[in-house]
C-alpha cells in the first residue's frame with residue numbers, strides 16, 4: 001500500500017460525510033491560522049532566548065523582542081480575519097473545480113505542485129520588481145516591508161495591504177485556483193485537491209518564515225537540497241532586504257535571467273555583511 005493510498009483512506013474515513021466546500025472553507029481557515037502560528041513560533045523562541053547564534057546571518061544585531069511579539073499578535077489577528085473573504089469564496093472553489101474526495105494520481109499531484117512553484121515565482125518576481133521600479137509604489141507601498149534591513153520571521157508579513165494582496169496572497173492562491181480551469185480541466189481529478197492546497201499553504205509559509213528569519217539553519221529547505229533547485233532561502237532574501245536592488249525572486253531563476261542577482265556574497269554567510277542601502281538613496 002503506497003503512502004498516498006494510506007493518506008487517502010484516512011482522509012476519506014474522516015471526511016466522507018462532510019460537504020466538500022465546507023471542508024475547503026473552514027479547513028483552510030483553521031489550517032492557515034495553525035500553519036502561521038506553528039511556522040513562526042520556533043523562530044520567535046529562537047530570537048527570544050537568543051539560540052543558534054552561530055547560524056545568525058548578522059549576529060551583531062539584536063531583534064527588538066517587544067516589537068517582534070507585538071507584530072506576531074497583530075499578524076495573527078489579521079490572519080484570523082481571513083475567515084471573512086473565505087466565507088464568500090465558495091463560488092470560487094466551485095468554479096475552479098476544487099476536489100476533496102479521492103486523491104489524484106501521484107503524477108498529477110507532482111505536476112500541479114511544480115506548476116504552483118513556477119507560477120508563484122513568476123508572479124512574485126514581477127510584482128515585486130514593479131514595487132521597486134516605481135518610486136511611488138516603493139515609497140507608499142513596499143517601503144513598509146523594507147523597514148527591516150535585518151528581518152526576523154514575522155517581518156515577512158509586515159507589509160502594506162496592497163502588497164499583502166498582490167504580492168503575497170494572489171501569487172499563493174491563483175496557481176491552485178487556476179490549475180483546473182487553465183491546465184487540467186475542472187472535472188475528474190483536474191481541479192486542485194484541498195489536501196494539496198493545504199500542503200502548498202504550509203510549504204509557502206515555511207518558505208516565507210525561512211526567507212525572513214535572519215538565520216541559515218541546517219534544517220532549512222535551502223540547506224536540505226532546495227538550493228540546487230534554485231531556491232534562494234534566507235541568504236538571498238536577507239540580502240534583498242539590505243541591498244534592495246537585488247534578489248527579487250523566491251527562487252533565483254528570474255534574477256539570473258534578468259541580471260538582478262546580488263553580485264557578491266550569494267550565500268550571505270561571510271562577514272562582515274555589506275552595509276545596508278538607504279532607501280532614501282533610491
Ligand SMILES: [Zn+2]
Nearest residue numbers: 145156212237
Ligand atoms: Zn521580504
Ligand SMILES: [Zn+2]
Nearest residue numbers: 128142146240
Ligand atoms: Zn523588495
